[in-house]
Amino acid sequence: MRYAKCVGEFRPSPIRGMMKAVINPNVISFAGGMPGNDLFPIQDVRDIVATLPEAEFETAMQYGPTDGLPALIDLLTKDMAAKGFDMTKNRIIITTGSTQVMNIISKILTDPGDVVLTEDPVFCGSAGAFCAAQGKIYGVKLDGEGIIISELEKALELNPKFIYITPTFHNPAGLTYSRKRREEFLAVMAKHPDTVILEDDAYCQLYYDEDVRNEIVPMKTYAKNEQQIVYCSSFSKIFGPGLRIGWMVIPNNMYEAAEICKQSIDACTPQLSQMLAYEFMRSGRMTRYVERLRKVYKERRDTMVRCMKEYCPEVTFVTPKGGFFLWAKLPDGLDIDKYFDACAERGVVFVKGQAFSANYENNGHIRVSFSNIPPEVIEKGVKLMGEELKKMLK
Amino acid sequence: MRYAKCVGEFRPSPIRGMMKAVINPNVISFAGGMPGNDLFPIQDVRDIVATLPEAEFETAMQYGPTDGLPALIDLLTKDMAAKGFDMTKNRIIITTGSTQVMNIISKILTDPGDVVLTEDPVFCGSAGAFCAAQGKIYGVKLDGEGIIISELEKALELNPKFIYITPTFHNPAGLTYSRKRREEFLAVMAKHPDTVILEDDAYCQLYYDEDVRNEIVPMKTYAKNEQQIVYCSSFSKIFGPGLRIGWMVIPNNMYEAAEICKQSIDACTPQLSQMLAYEFMRSGRMTRYVERLRKVYKERRDTMVRCMKEYCPEVTFVTPKGGFFLWAKLPDGLDIDKYFDACAERGVVFVKGQAFSANYENNGHIRVSFSNIPPEVIEKGVKLMGEELKKMLK
Numbered sequence: 001m002r003y004a005k006c007v008g009e010f011r012p013s014p015i016r017g018m019m020k021a022v023i024n025p026n027v028i029s030f031a032g033g034m035p036g037n038d039l040f041p042i043q044d045v046r047d048i049v050a051t052l053p054e055a056e057f058e059t060a061m062q063y064g065p066t067d068g069l070p071a072l073i074d075l076l077t078k079d080m081a082a083k084g085f086d087m088t089k090n091r092i093i094i095t096t097g098s099t100q101v102m103n104i105i106s107k108i109l110t111d112p113g114d115v116v117l118t119e120d121p122v123f124c125g126s127a128g129a130f131c132a133a134q135g136k137i138y139g140v141k142l143d144g145e146g147i148i149i150s151e152l153e154k155a156l157e158l159n160p161k162f163i164y165i166t167p168t169f170h171n172p173a174g175l176t177y178s179r180k181r182r183e184e185f186l187a188v189m190a191k192h193p194d195t196v197i198l199e200d201d202a203y204c205q206l207y208y209d210e211d212v213r214n215e216i217v218p219m220k221t222y223a224k225n226e227q228q229i230v231y232c233s234s235f236s237k238i239f240g241p242g243l244r245i246g247w248m249v250i251p252n253n254m255y256e257a258a259e260i261c262k263q264s265i266d267a268c269t270p271q272l273s274q275m276l277a278y279e280f281m282r283s284g285r286m287t288r289y290v291e292r293l294r295k296v297y298k299e300r301r302d303t304m305v306r307c308m309k310e311y312c313p314e315v316t317f318v319t320p321k322g323g324f325f326l327w328a329k330l331p332d333g334l335d336i337d338k339y340f341d342a343c344a345e346r347g348v349v350f351v352k353g354q355a356f357s358a359n360y361e362n363n364g365h366i367r368v369s370f371s372n373i374p375p376e377v378i379e380k381g382v383k384l385m386g387e388e389l390k391k392m393l394k
Numbered sequence: 395m396r397y398a399k400c401v402g403e404f405r406p407s408p409i410r411g412m413m414k415a416v417i418n419p420n421v422i423s424f425a426g427g428m429p430g431n432d433l434f435p436i437q438d439v440r441d442i443v444a445t446l447p448e449a450e451f452e453t454a455m456q457y458g459p460t461d462g463l464p465a466l467i468d469l470l471t472k473d474m475a476a477k478g479f480d481m482t483k484n485r486i487i488i489t490t491g492s493t494q495v496m497n498i499i500s501k502i503l504t505d506p507g508d509v510v511l512t513e514d515p516v517f518c519g520s521a522g523a524f525c526a527a528q529g530k531i532y533g534v535k536l537d538g539e540g541i542i543i544s545e546l547e548k549a550l551e552l553n554p555k556f557i558y559i560t561p562t563f564h565n566p567a568g569l570t571y572s573r574k575r576r577e578e579f580l581a582v583m584a585k586h587p588d589t590v591i592l593e594d595d596a597y598c599q600l601y602y603d604e605d606v607r608n609e610i611v612p613m614k615t616y617a618k619n620e621q622q623i624v625y626c627s628s629f630s631k632i633f634g635p636g637l638r639i640g641w642m643v644i645p646n647n648m649y650e651a652a653e654i655c656k657q658s659i660d661a662c663t664p665q666l667s668q669m670l671a672y673e674f675m676r677s678g679r680m681t682r683y684v685e686r687l688r689k690v691y692k693e694r695r696d697t698m699v700r701c702m703k704e705y706c707p708e709v710t711f712v713t714p715k716g717g718f719f720l721w722a723k724l725p726d727g728l729d730i731d732k733y734f735d736a737c738a739e740r741g742v743v744f745v746k747g748q749a750f751s752a753n754y755e756n757n758g759h760i761r762v763s764f765s766n767i768p769p770e771v772i773e774k775g776v777k778l779m780g781e782e783l784k785k786m787l788k
Contacts, residue, residue, distance in 0.1 A: 108401050194396055
């Protein structure tokens with residue numbers, strides 16, 4: 001067989017080679033960006049399945065419309081409108097996980113070699129989708145407030161097809177853009193109306209500090225140039241990634257291309273998953289569940305931050321106000337590969353920051369997830385990381 | 395925004411504009427290639443969900459490996475080996491419906507403008523995936539025994555990257571290749587080892603005549619050049635399309651490219667769906683269910699064939715020995731668009747054959763699905779079709 005050129009540009013996920021470690025119960029894994037296994041609303045799902053009327057169950061087992069289960073589209077449309085999105089100018093498409101949004105948007109916008117802007121660091125899964133569409137990724141650095149505007153202006157000279165950003169609880173950077181930086185970002189982008197903005201908001205509901213709520217309002221709800229923005233989010237962090245349900249809010253004039261593109265990818269999103277998401281949301285179970293998640297994840301975040309300060313004082317980081325990740329800067333000059341191997345030897349894994357570099361540079365960071373580990377195990381794992389760090393700094 | 399070139403080559407499904415009619419309970423729809431709504435194993439799913447152990451449920455709600463749920467991969471590997479596939483030389487990848495197989499294989503093999511061979515007619519969903527990968531589709535005609543070998547030999551001079559065929563219970567042609575034609579096909583293809591064969595076998599378990607069982611053995615199980623073949627099938631017709639679970643049996647040396655490609659598309663196949671498919675298959679429920687499906691669909695096929703002969707004697711067709719479709723040739727010169735509109739007016743819909751033409755030609759056929767309609771409604775629908783046909787032939 002003779003492969004297409006895109007195969008040479010694939011960017012496999014760093015988790016790919018670590019899956020055995022990530023799911024090994026004897027390993028403390030800070031690697032995967034996963035919800036807590038112990039937190040899934042299993043009884044809710046059992047109850048929904050047990051009581052779902054026959055007619056709805058038939059719908060759940062059958063093919064459905066490419067853009068999604070009508071009942072779930074309606075519910076999300078109302079929810080998005082209540083959150084300030086202009087749902088007269090935009091539509092919902094439900095996707096097979098939000099990774100599929102990256103796949104669809106990059107496919108309909110990117111010819112081989114077209115420039116795609118991302119933040120640097122960038123979520124490797126999204127970068128993987130853009131590379132598969134043969135986009136040339138160009139990363140724009142972040143500071144403590146968000147994307148660096150002067151660097152953004154320079155990068156926009158490359159005439160990118162779109163820019164992908166995660167302004168709230170960034171994966172991997174754990175960062176949240178300030179409201180001021182968001183406004184500056186929108187003002188610059190308004191001068192480049194041909195560059196689509198892809199606003200990824202997968203973690204929006206998982207805030208752990210009340211004071212962050214003013215900052216995390218989605219840009220698409222208040223941007224004058226909101227028609228430039230495709231917004232996406234996901235049920236993966238607020239229900240379960242195993243269902244593979246994400247969605248996008250897409251301007252009416254881009255809807256058709258995206259919908260036909262999705263049709264060619266997988267015909268429709270799993271209907272059973274959509275029906276469960278619909279019932280979970282409609283019945284109010286999701287609201288109660290997310291409240292619980294915030295409490296539990298906040299405790300894990302607090303434990304991670306406390307332990308890092310205590311056991312790894314040589315490491316620096318911005319305390320994440322939500323989401324799953326601590327983006328830790330190791331001491332200058334430390335050999336990250338060696339450090340990773342030493343920790344793995346002790347039974348602790350995380351992801352080396354290089355995997356999130358826009359161009360695979362060593363950025364001196366590691367991504368440490370706290371979402372899928374109970375506090376006492378976080379403490380145990382970070383303590384081991386601290387011991388190995390001290391050995392290497394000797 | 396500025397779209398990528400592929401958008402201009404998208405080939406939307408004909409069902410897309412008919413979805414409202416297809417799901418309207420007041421319309422008799424012979425249009426969708428859908429399992430019977432009334433046949434889904436709903437109680438089985440309720441039972442599996444009610445009794446699934448907590449640990450498996452957590453797995454079902456979480457992210458999983460890109461190539462699939464390990465337990466389901468193991469089960470399918472054993473099942474495929476038992477059916478004669480050489481599972482030392484091939485691996486399983488579980489996909490989000492078998493449409494995703496078309497998406498992955500065309501993506502890893504096709505650069506824009508590369509030739510892709512299909513049968514003519516061809517399943518529009520697969521053609522849609524190939525067009526989205528910017529392949530140039532070239533159709534090879536079928537006769538009553540399968541693909542026409544002389545036409546295949548001519549088409550192979552175009553140096554195609556791959557050829558897509560559905561030798562068993564073809565969608566839409568309702569046709570099954572004879573064993574002799576399969577051997578001839580393989581012999582010709584062996585002379586073109588760089589052209590991958592994509593063997594789609596979505597309907598393999600739905601045979602209604604015992605005498606067809608010798609013919610429908612998958613080619614990949616006996617081809618000398620089996621390493622040239624990617625085989626795919628699906629749970630959509632033997633469990634439920636709403637789960638979106640298909641799989642491919644792919645040569646070891648193509649596995650990595652396909653797996654990384656899938657990762658960029660949707661990270662992993664719905665775990666909950668996979669867990670249900672695993673339990674449904676492992677517990678023996680699927681075997682019993684498929685036996686029941688064969689009986690019910692056989693009755694629907696028999697009713698459709700009898701009614702067509704009775705009410706539409708002007709129409710010709712090959713009686714399908716399995717699957718969902720009757721591919722009916724209308725009398726020469728009949729205006730299909732007018733006929734479709736007249737039938738739709740009476741509350742009966744089907745799909746015009748043009749949608750399945752490799753190059754959108756009017757081929758004088760219509761596709762009539764009998765799978766999702768009880769016998770008495772089939773009779774009612776075909777009777778109406780016959781009345782409208784007579785009016786037009788007056």
